[in-house]
Amino acid sequence: MSLEQDRWTGVGLDRQVQAASSNPVILDGQALALWRGEDGPVRVWEDRCPHRGMRLSFGFVRGDTLRCIYHGWAYRTDGQCVEIPAHPDLAPPKTICANSYPAESRYGIVWTNLSGAGSAALPDFGADEGWEPVRSIYVDRPASVVREALHSFDFGDVSEVRMNGGSAALVRVRSGLEILFAVQPVSDGKTALHAVAKGQGVAGRRADLARRLERLRATIERA
Amino acid sequence: MAVTTDSVALNEWVPCGWLGQVPLGGQMDTVIFGQKISITRSDDDCYRVETLPEDGSSGRQLPVQTRYCCIFTTLGEAKRPLPEIAEFDEPDRRVTGCGSVGVNTSPYRLVENFLDMAHFSFIHTDILGAPDRTEVLAYKTEHRKDVDEIWAIDCTFYQPAASKASATGQMTQYVYRVMSPFSVMLYKNVHCDPTRNDAICVFIQPKGETECLAYMPMAIVDENSSTADLIDFQQSIFLQDRVILENQRPALLPLDPTYELPTRADASSIAYRRWLKAMNIKFGIYEKQAA
Ligand code: FES
Ligand SMILES: [Fe+2]
Numbered sequence: 438m439s440l441e442q443d444r445w446t447g448v449g450l451d452r453q454v455q456a457a458s459s460n461p462v463i464l465d466g467q468a469l470a471l472w473r474g475e476d477g478p479v480r481v482w483e484d485r486c487p488h489r490g491m492r493l494s495f496g497f498v499r500g501d502t503l504r505c506i507y508h509g510w511a512y513r514t515d516g517q518c519v520e521i522p523a524h525p526d527l528a529p530p531k532t533i534c535a536n537s538y539p540a541e542s543r544y545g546i547v548w549t550n551l552s553g554a555g556s557a558a559l560p561d562f563g564a565d566e567g568w569e570p571v572r573s574i575y576v577d578r579p580a581s582v583v584r585e586a587l588h589s590f591d592f593g594d595v596s597e598v599r600m601n602g603g604s605a606a607l608v609r610v611r612s613g614l615e616i617l618f619a620v621q622p623v624s625d626g627k628t629a630l631h632a633v634a635k636g637q638g639v640a641g642r643r644a645d646l647a648r649r650l651e652r653l654r655a656t657i658e659r660a
Numbered sequence: 661m662a663v664t665t666d667s668v669a670l671n672e673w674v675p676c677g678w679l680g681q682v683p684l685g686g687q688m689d690t691v692i693f694g695q696k697i698s699i700t701r702s703d704d705d706c707y708r709v710e711t712l713p714e715d716g717s718s719g720r721q722l723p724v725q726t727r728y729c730c731i732f733t734t735l736g737e738a739k740r741p742l743p744e745i746a747e748f749d750e751p752d753r754r755v756t757g758c759g760s761v762g763v764n765t766s767p768y769r770l771v772e773n774f775l776d777m778a779h780f781s782f783i784h785t786d787i788l789g790a791p792d793r794t795e796v797l798a799y800k801t802e803h804r805k806d807v808d809e810i811w812a813i814d815c816t817f818y819q820p821a822a823s824k825a826s827a828t829g830q831m832t833q834y835v836y837r838v839m840s841p842f843s844v845m846l847y848k849n850v851h852c853d854p855t856r857n858d859a860i861c862v863f864i865q866p867k868g869e870t871e872c873l874a875y876m877p878m879a880i881v882d883e884n885s886s887t888a889d890l891i892d893f894q895q896s897i898f899l900q901d902r903v904i905l906e907n908q909r910p911a912l913l914p915l916d917p918t919y920e921l922p923t924r925a926d927a928s929s930i931a932y933r934r935w936l937k938a939m940n941i942k943f944g945i946y947e948k949q950a951a
Binding site for chain 1: 772776777778779781782783794795796904907908909910914920921922923924925926929
């Protein structure tokens with residue numbers, strides 16, 4: 438996994454990851470589990486239990502531990518295994534640790550960096566406040582095609598499109614609205630887009646924006 | 661799907677159909693180790709198996725044996741005979757075949773799941789395990805060199821409803837036996853008669869490296885349950901396992917003990933993996949990509 442590019446990619450809308458849930462996500466062909474304890478931030482882990490490889494996105498959350506569904510091993514938020522039900526009196530060795538990736542929530546989007554000890558900076562589009570989640574869409578096209586389409590799509594009266602290293606795009610509309618897209622390459626021919634928006638009357642325009650995103654998806658897949 | 665070149669795998673007997681699956685005078689195609697084969701049945705217990713080459717040329721006739729409700733064949737030169745399982749010859753046993761179930765994973769993941777008691781409380785909750793009694797007590801494993809089999813003995817686990825016949829919970833005694841890389845069985849104590857064991861087998865037909873058919877013949881001591889009930893019980897258990905089996909990553913089996921970390925309860929899986937490694941089997945094994 439150290440072969441991964443050092444860059445932050447949005448892998449979901451923060452609000453979509455419910456409390457006490459674990460969810461599967463694929464980034465660049467790598468299976469990830471996004472999970473959240475009963476409170477606290479979203480964690481991004483490899484979707485593979487260190488014990489016998491069961492997907493941790495099938496796991497269940499108790500308090501702030503994620504339990505694997507297969508044999509119930511419990512993992513703390515830092516990845517450390519803290520309980521092995523087959524041996525209730527055994528303190529699990531320190532070596533048993535789920536593989537986790539850095540996770541940051543910014544602009545209502547969960548970002549991760551598969552290179553692990555990355556030094557790249559998080560995408561920066563100003564202050565974190567005021568962003569409202571719109572929705573995620575999944576497009577049956579490679580990320581390069583989706584990025585290209587963001588430049589030319591009609592989001593209203595666009596005044597500016599700003600890319601941030603390929604993993605994010607900010608679209609400014611003259612009415613004062615800003616739409617931020619995180620571009621998540623899923624596999625060679627599949628891309629997820631996570632959209633958040635900010636600006637005047639954003640709450641009232643959510644439905645309209647969601648419709649435009651649906652059109653965006655249809656337009657890209659038709660081309 | 662390419663035919664495997666791994667002679668270690670090719671030299672094993674594997675099931676390719678259950679008795680009765682091919683109608684009298686009929687024919688059925690299937691796949692083992694990526695090789696298409698055809699089974700024809702000319703008489704009650706008279707089967708002929710041959711390869712079906714892709715180029716349409718005439719196939720090679722393969723050895724056939726029928727036992728344990730299954731048709732067995734091999735693409736190579738079998739180094740070991742089919743296992744002896746005496747329970748299947750006892751006259752008062754209920755012997756049933758259960759048919760076969762498709763599972764998309766490597767055959768070894770199936771064997772390990774069958775050997776594993778630690779998942780009972782989580783995957784077969786309130787049947788083979790209770791949520792508040794998850795402990796796996798120490799047991800012994802051995803490599804029986806005379807027959808080249810892996811055994812796990814003195815296994816015990818608390819079970820709320822160990823079989824179709826059980827009315828209450830019990831400490832179930834298990835003995836596990838791995839007869840080949842692709843076959844495994846267990847003996848578990850019978851609710852009504854402490855001197856006897858139910859024998860339940862899993863014979864695996866590897867169609868490809870991560871595509872299997874599992875056959876589950878069993879020889880049960882149970883005068884009351886109907887055959888349909890016995891089969892239903894086994895199949896419902898197996899379907900719970902299948903969800904797990906198809907979601908382990910990687911689907912191929914890693915033999916590197918640092919890639920998947922075992923604990924004491926996995927002693928049988930550890931012994932099985934060592935044995936696979938020592939026989940240098942390559943089919944269905946995960947090779948970590950060099951970094
Ligand atoms: S595979 Fe996760 S606890 Fe065993
Ligand atoms: Fe099971």
